[in-house]
Amino acid sequence: MSELIQFLFSGITVGAVYALVALGFTIIYNASDVVNFAQGEFVMLGGMITVFSFAAGLPLPLAALVAILVTAGIGVALNKLAIEPARGAPVVSLIIITIGASIFIRGVTQIVFDKQLHRFPSISGDDPLELLGATILPQSLWVVAGAAAIFVALYLFFTRTMTGRAVLATSNNRLAAKLVGINTNWVMTLSFALSAAIGALAGVLITPITLTSYDVGVALALKGFAAAMLGGMGNPKGALAGGLILGVLEALTAGYLSSQYKEAATFVVILAVLFFMPQGLFGRKSTERV
Amino acid sequence: MPVSAKWATLLVLAALIAVTPFFFPSSFYYRVGSLIFINGLAVTGLVILVGYAGQISLGHAGFIGIGAYACALAPEYLGLHPGLAAVLGAVISGLVAWGIGRPILRLQGYYLAVATLGFGILVAMVLANETEITGGPDGIVVPELGLRDLLELAGLDLRGSVFWYWFSGLVLLFGAWLALNLHRSPTGRALRALHGSEVAARTVGVDVARAKLQAFVISAIYASVSGSLLAFQNRFITPDVAGYLHSIELVTMAVLGGAASVLGAIFGAGVLTLLPQVLTVFAEYEQLMLGFVMMSVMIFLPAGLLPTILRLIGGRSE
Numbered sequence: 309m310s311e312l313i314q315f316l317f318s319g320i321t322v323g324a325v326y327a328l329v330a331l332g333f334t335i336i337y338n339a340s341d342v343v344n345f346a347q348g349e350f351v352m353l354g355g356m357i358t359v360f361s362f363a364a365g366l367p368l369p370l371a372a373l374v375a376i377l378v379t380a381g382i383g384v385a386l387n388k389l390a391i392e393p394a395r396g397a398p399v400v401s402l403i404i405i406t407i408g409a410s411i412f413i414r415g416v417t418q419i420v421f422d423k424q425l426h427r428f429p430s431i432s433g434d435d436p437l438e439l440l441g442a443t444i445l446p447q448s449l450w451v452v453a454g455a456a457a458i459f460v461a462l463y464l465f466f467t468r469t470m471t472g473r474a475v476l477a478t479s480n481n482r483l484a485a486k487l488v489g490i491n492t493n494w495v496m497t498l499s500f501a502l503s504a505a506i507g508a509l510a511g512v513l514i515t516p517i518t519l520t521s522y523d524v525g526v527a528l529a530l531k532g533f534a535a536a537m538l539g540g541m542g543n544p545k546g547a548l549a550g551g552l553i554l555g556v557l558e559a560l561t562a563g564y565l566s567s568q569y570k571e572a573a574t575f576v577v578i579l580a581v582l583f584f585m586p587q588g589l590f591g592r593k594s595t596e597r598v
Numbered sequence: 599m600p601v602s603a604k605w606a607t608l609l610v611l612a613a614l615i616a617v618t619p620f621f622f623p624s625s626f627y628y629r630v631g632s633l634i635f636i637n638g639l640a641v642t643g644l645v646i647l648v649g650y651a652g653q654i655s656l657g658h659a660g661f662i663g664i665g666a667y668a669c670a671l672a673p674e675y676l677g678l679h680p681g682l683a684a685v686l687g688a689v690i691s692g693l694v695a696w697g698i699g700r701p702i703l704r705l706q707g708y709y710l711a712v713a714t715l716g717f718g719i720l721v722a723m724v725l726a727n728e729t730e731i732t733g734g735p736d737g738i739v740v741p742e743l744g745l746r747d748l749l750e751l752a753g754l755d756l757r758g759s760v761f762w763y764w765f766s767g768l769v770l771l772f773g774a775w776l777a778l779n780l781h782r783s784p785t786g787r788a789l790r791a792l793h794g795s796e797v798a799a800r801t802v803g804v805d806v807a808r809a810k811l812q813a814f815v816i817s818a819i820y821a822s823v824s825g826s827l828l829a830f831q832n833r834f835i836t837p838d839v840a841g842y843l844h845s846i847e848l849v850t851m852a853v854l855g856g857a858a859s860v861l862g863a864i865f866g867a868g869v870l871t872l873l874p875q876v877l878t879v880f881a882e883y884e885q886l887m888l889g890f891v892m893m894s895v896m897i898f899l900p901a902g903l904l905p906t907i908l909r910l911i912g913g914r915s916e
Contacts, residue, residue: 343708343711390893390897393897393898394896394897394900397896397900399654399707399708399711400648400654400849400853400857401853401896401900403654403656403711403849404849404850404853404854404892404896405892405893405896405897407846407850407892408888408889408890408891408892408893408896409889409893410889411885411888411889411892412885412886412889412890412892412893413889414885414889415883415884415885415886415887415888415889416886418882418885419882419883419886526843530715530719530842533712533715534712534715534716537708537709537712541708541709566727568723568726568727569723569727571719571723572719572720572723572724575715575716575717575719575720576716576720578712578713578716579701579702579713579716579717582702582705582709582712582713583701586704586705586706586709587709588709
């Protein structure tokens with residue numbers, strides 16, 4: 309029993325990060341119909357910039373803030389320089405543009421910083437806590453709490469504020485949103501900034517546990533993309549569910565079956581889910597207009 | 599009589615294959631050349647899937663892996679001749695593509711992308727983890743194809759790199775010829791029709807599911823053969839050939855060059871195979887420049903490199 313709980317703890321911690329990455333995918337997808345494969349690089353940048361600003365002498369909270377702001381800026385630049393000029397390009401081209409962007413960001417990072425593994429201290433130390441017969445790192449609780457806080461804040465933002473509703477309106481129908489006076493270009497910029505900031509925050513939270521280096525983004529983008537698709541692309545609830553399911557599945561497979569095949573289980577499940585629900589768990593049923 | 603687009607493409611390709619070796623300063627270039635042709639073959643298969651049918655696959659390296667490992671494993675475990683092993687690999691790839699294609703191809707756009715991605719990752723994972731059979735992440739040695747010995751008996755003694763240059767060039771020509779024939783066949787027309795609009799294609803009687811499945815299976819066989827060639831040429835393979843990054847690389851080659859035309863896609867394979875060789879000069883700036891090239895080509899030349907260049911030169915596109 310305590311073994312199961314132990315696996316669940318690690319699954320939920322990782323799953324929370326996947327959920328945040330998937331949420332980043334979702335926000336950008338809703339605003340622009342683009343699946344941004346550079347999403348994993350935002351997580352990497354969050355970790356790396358914090359590491360180096362902390363090493364440069366900034367206090368940790370300030371270093372994290374700098375990392376989140378700089379990453380948000382990079383997200384905006386990505387939108388302005390690479391996504392907006394390619395408006396209306398086919399899906400394959402957009403995939404290649406964002407993959408190109410992720411390779412580019414990785415290339416710049418290894419030059420500006422380095423290729424080493426890094427970490428910085430946990431928020432509340434590294435002594436594991438006893439909980440329900442299993443142990444958990446305090447940092448894991450921070451990760452889960454951080455993810456929960458972001459999901460709640462975004463829910464409020466999208467349902468209670470004028471700006472949030474403008475984003476929702478744009479994702480439903482860009483032309484109609486424009487017609488009622490919403491500045492859809494600004495909505496796109498905002499979405500990229502938000503998505504990049506969320507990715508960076510995920511990076512800040514997880515780095516004390518998993519460490520970071522210039523190339524951690526590839527795997528995270530892959531998992532986050534898979535999680536978003538599992539939940540149904542474009543649905544924040546789906547991102548949350550997909551991320552957690554993926555994280556827990558991985559931890560259980562690694563614990564009970566084989567750690568080498570932990571990713572295999574997740575992709576088998578994704579193939580199975582898409583077989584029965586081609587739009588993912590929470591996806592909208594879309595009908596094509598002829 | 600004017601030359602048809604099909605023969606024009608084949609003539610240009612044959613001429614390029616035949617003439618470039620005159621400019622090779624060393625035998626290393628033969629190796630790079632054959633690598634371009636081998637990649638070009640897999641990418642030609644993708645033209646059928648991506649360019650003709652408008653479907654996407656981020657898992658085609660999985661089929662390359664199947665083709666490559668068939669050549670390494672079948673001779674050892676089944677006692678097959680290496681040449682037959684390549685055929686076996688192609689058959690397995692075709693069957694696997696047929697089996698997974700039926701459920702997967704109902705998906706569209708990004709959903710299809712993630713499903714094919716999952717398939718490719720599964721193949722790479724099996725190859726890397728079943729260490730006792732596949733040799734694991736360290737890779738495995740591939741037996742000699744034996745064609746060179748036959749040629750030697752016939753009095754034609756070629757060095758390895760030179761032989762592989764001509765042999766893979768011929769296979770690529772054959773693959774391009776098949777793909778170009780397909781373009782104008784009823785199947786090819788059905789594929790291009792469903793690319794435009796699935797609903798419209800269905801209303802004029804195209805069996806959309808069947809046509810997509812055909813394109814998927816054909817492109818899988820192309821990838822498998824390309825993987826077999828790669829294995830024989832290199833005499834050694836690792837599970838990386840089946841990896842996610844390799845799948846992405848293949849799609850990028852197709853789209854960068856111009857996925858709508860065979861020649862464009864092969865051109866893309868050439869550019870993306872050469873680029874890393876050239877960029878090694880820039881050492882640590884290599885990734886940065888690769889990403890930059892990928893982004894800027896797709897942003898500024900959305901039709902792909904070759905169609906854009908052709909339009910600039912002659913005001914006509916293929």
